[in-house]
Amino acid sequence: MPCRDWLNTLWPASFRGVPFYVQHDEELPGRRLVVHEFPNRDQPFIEDLGEAARHFTVEAYLASDTADAQAAALSNAIATSGAGVLVLPTHGPLNVRALNGARSRDKDAHGYIAFRIEFVREGFGFALASVGMAASQVLAAASGLAGIAGAAFARMDVAGRPERVAVAASSTLVEAASALESVRATYPVEASASATARDAIAALADEASALVSRAGGADGSAATRLYDIASGLAAGMDATDARAAFADLVDFGVADAPVFRSATSRAAFAAAGEAARALRLAVLAAYAEALMAATFADRPSGIAARAEASERFGAEMARCTGGLDAELFVALSELRGLVCAYLTRLITDLAPVAQVEAPRAMPSLWWAWRLYGDPARCEEITARNRLPHPSFVPRTFEALVS
Incomplete structure (x- = not known):
């Protein structure tokens, strides 16, 4: 089995776009645990308050004739307020805030300046969020992803290449x-x-050869137009239909690279892949918007939607490779996090589902009165359990806890 070429798979390190080399980096994951101890009881109770803020410690250095100027730029990046993108060799891009940095220089190592920097992973931009506020954050992030997708599309390497x-x-x-x-x-x-x-789709298809050409290169507006079309469709569709339709397209154009016989074949495959990714990003953004309009009957359906969304965004994030995809990776990660946070907040307000067991079968009308005091909810029991007839509810069935 051939060994991995590590040097060719490492990400070039940087913070806020300022490059540096990494001597050593550490990640400190953990949980926020409270240990409760009680009199005359040997076993404590451990209360888990969730994941602790994730910290990163980086020992960085700059080594060149311009190390002093590079060090000044890195110091300014550390001192700048707000979150920024940190790229580490094996982690890739991370959205973080710089806590502090220590700059050091030795008299016998001219042209070499070292830093020890502590970062913390970025969290939410607000402490407490209503469902409406969380949804607005998702919509803003989806629109932001479209702009970044346009910039990625414009970097397509087609100018001057064979036709x-x-x-x-x-x-x-x-x-x-x-x-x-x-x-x-x-x-x-x-x-x-x-x-x-319909009109936007026809115009995009007619102008495709002008949007991507050997003479003019790639026009990033093609990607944003795809997003506008997908977003417009999502707004005009039932949320359930939109989720199903766009879920079918999240793997559009994904293919394993064949064995290339020429550099031109490799470039053509890469260009087609960039165009396919533009649609996948548009679809993911529209899919996120459709989730904001969706309603869920119960907690399990909301949990399932959250898991599906996380998996679909994660698959596209895994396809981001190299430093040029760092901004796109962070945008996808942010949108996925906001979608999952919205659904988590929504799930807390949804009724859980219980498994009901009875000694004998009874009609749904009887169970609606027995469980809820409302005979009108018999149809809910029938539909949830897909019963062929409302008069025959099996001895074990599902019902909302409400």
């Missing part, structure tokens, strides 16, 4: 437009939203 590199990207862009047209044609969409999306 088939640009054709590979523009053809994939047309396929992306066709995928959104399939959503529009398959699912019920409000009339005005459908008409707007």
Whole structure:
């Protein structure tokens, strides 16, 4: 088995875009635990208050003829308020705040300046959040992801390349437009939203060859237009339909790299992959917006939606490689965190589901009165358990705790 080439897989270290080298880094994960001890009781009670703030300690250095200027830039980055992107060799990009930094220089090591910096992983921008505030944070992050996707699309390496590199990207862009047209044609969409999306999809497909060309390179507006179309469709669709439709597209264009016979083939594959990723990012942003409009009947359905969202965002985050994807990785991570936080806040207000066991089968009408004091909820029991007839509820069934 061949050994991994570690040097080619490490991320170039930086903080707020200021590069440096790393001699040593540490991560301090942990839990916030309170130990309660009681008189005449040998076993304590351990109360878990959740994950502790995650700290990172980095021993960094700068070594060059301009080490003093680089050190000044790094000192300014450490002293700047607010969160910033820290990139570590094996961690990749992290959204953190700098707690403090110590700069050191030795008289016998000119051109070498060392730093010891402590960081803490960024948390929420607010202490307590209502469901509405959490949802607004998600929508803002989704819109921000669209802008970053546009910048990533514009970096596509097609300018000056052979024509088939640009054709590979523009053809994939047309396929992306066709995928959104399939959503529009398959699912019920409000009339005005459908008409707007239809015109935008047709225009994008017609202009694909101009948006990605050998002469002009890649136009980042193609990615933001994909987001606008997906977002408009999500707004005009039932939330359940939107979640299902966009979930089908989160793996659009994902393919294993073949064996390339030429550098041109490799470039064409990469360009097509960038165009496909533009749609996946648009779809993920719209998927997040659809979750904000969704309603959940009970706690288990909310928990399942949170797990699915985390998995789908995580899959795209895993496809981010190299320093150029650092900003995109952080944006995806932030959006995933906000979606999961929103759903977690929403879940606390949802009723849990209980398993009811009875000595004999009874009609749903009887159970609605027995459990809730409301005979009208018999239909709820019938629907939740998918009963063929409301008069025959099995001895074991599910019911909301409310």
